[in-house]
Amino acid sequence: MHDQARFEYLLRLGDNCLILSQRLSEWCGHGPVLEEDIALTNVALDLLGHARFWLTCAAEVENAGRDEDQLAYLRDAGEFRNVLLVEQPNGDYAQTTARQFYFDTWHYFLLRELKNSSDSRVAEIAEKAVKEVTYHLERSSAWVIRLGDGTEESHGRMQRSIDDLWVYTGELFEPDAIDVEMRERDIGADLESLRAPWLEHVQKTLSEATLDAPSAGWMQRGGKRGVHTENLGYILAEMQFLQRAYPGAQW
Amino acid sequence: MVAVQPSIAEIWSWMSEIPDPEIPVLSIVDLGIVRDVRWTEENELIVAITPTYSGCPAMDVIASDIRSSLKNHGISAFRLETKLSPAWTTDWMSDNAKERLREYGIAPAARLIPITGIAPLKSSEKEQRVQCPRCGSEATTVISRYGSTPCKALYRCSACLEPFDVFKQH
Structure with a gap:
């Protein structure tokens, strides 16, 4: 019998990166300016690299003959373990920026914790990834400031996106049984302890951006146990089409 | 199989002849991508490489260039390993x-x-x-x-x- 909790935990880490990477890739060729088109796809590429590390690791733990590709292309929505935040639509640039900013801040503090994981594979992937995620965070923070402290139009759009996506941030810090077990085994991070540094960076950045920080309220949840918004089905339909239509296709 | 096992230094020199696919003015050794070269007791050659960035698409090309180089130098028993830690840093560039x-x-x-x-x-x-x-x-x-x-x-x-x-x- 494989280590189910560790497998699930690695899927969560991998699926967050994979789904956000896929979302960002939708901007390829559609970025508002060339530099941003390149930046978004670079971030997508980093996240895809992280997803491959995590899912390869998950497949090894599962030890059921599946590999990273089968995990990515042949699971249905209910088997995905990403948080709801990363599957939200790109919307306008403010929405993409707000989603990235919330996620990058959490991702950064999470990976810093995972660097100390007792699982050496988890620790080394986190050590590698956090260097890249630091760039992601600096970029998305800078865009929140630029758009927030920009024109009336950009300020309004940025505030709306920050408010709209807030409801998906609660799940990031709510440990369930798997998170607790991983924490107790010193493999995973203490999610609740990430909330304070996350909030501090978010509030500091929003304040510099002349934006109002949303107040606490009811939060959406479900992604970690496979209960997703309808958005995920559409993402998978596009991402998995080739392998579903032409099973085992290679190029 | 080659009759005499090439030295580790010799293998490093082959590696330093492989240009980075994206920045051909530097070799994969200059960039610090090749982390380790060693022979196992079973006479298998291990070459450990590390990605510069996690999603670097050049890694597949680099791995394939290493395989070709080793084969061209008569090495048939070898294995490529990916090593993530310590994480790649530009400090390794001379x-x-x-x-x-x-x-x-x-x-x-x-x-x-x-x-x-x-x-x-x-x-x-x-x-x-x-x-x-x-x-x-x-x-x-x-x-x-x-x-x-x-x-x-x-x-x-x-x-x-x-x-x-x-x-x-x-």
Whole structure:
């Protein structure tokens, strides 16, 4: 019998990166300016690299003959373990920026914790990834400031996106049984302890951006146990089409 | 099989002849991508490589170039390993490699961006001094932290007005 909790935990880490990477890739060729088109796809590429590390690791733990590709292309929505935040639509640039900013801040503090994981594979992937995620965070923070402290139009759009996506941030810090077990085994991070540094960076950045920080309220949840918004089905339909239509296709 | 086992130093010298697919002026050894070369007791050669950036698409090409090189030198029993830790850093690049990079038109970044306290771009931007690889001026500004490959950023020189790539300190 494989280590189910560790497998699930690695899927969560991998699926967050994979789904956000896929979302960002939708901007390829559609970025508002060339530099941003390149930046978004670079971030997508980093996240895809992280997803491959995590899912390869998950497949090894599962030890059921599946590999990273089968995990990515042949699971249905209910088997995905990403948080709801990363599957939200790109919307306008403010929405993409707000989603990235919330996620990058959490991702950064999470990976810093995972660097100390007792699982050496988890620790080394986190050590590698956090260097890249630091760039992601600096970029998305800078865009929140630029758009927030920009024109009336950009300020309004940025505030709306920050408010709209807030409801998906609660799940990031709510440990369930798997998170607790991983924490107790010193493999995973203490999610609740990430909330304070996350909030501090978010509030500091929003304040510099002349934006109002949303107040606490009811939060959406479900992604970690496979209960997703309808958005995920559409993402998978596009991402998995080739392998579903032409099973085992290679190029 | 080759009759005499080539020395580790010899294998390193073969590796240093393999150019990076994206920045051919540097070899994969210059960049610090090859981390270890060793023979096992079963006479199998292990070459350990590390990705510069996690999603670097050049890794497949690099692995395939290493395989071709080893085969061309008569090695048949070998294995490539990916080593993530310690994480790749530009500190592994020699001064000589940095100079060749500059001559090629890519500025090797001067200094690490402060990470402590997660300074948002606005503040850290001012602290990083990057010299234009063409005219040497330090009057340069960042256009985008992301360039044509994950390891590069895009800058512009205010003195000679040329845009240029910067190899990111990492």
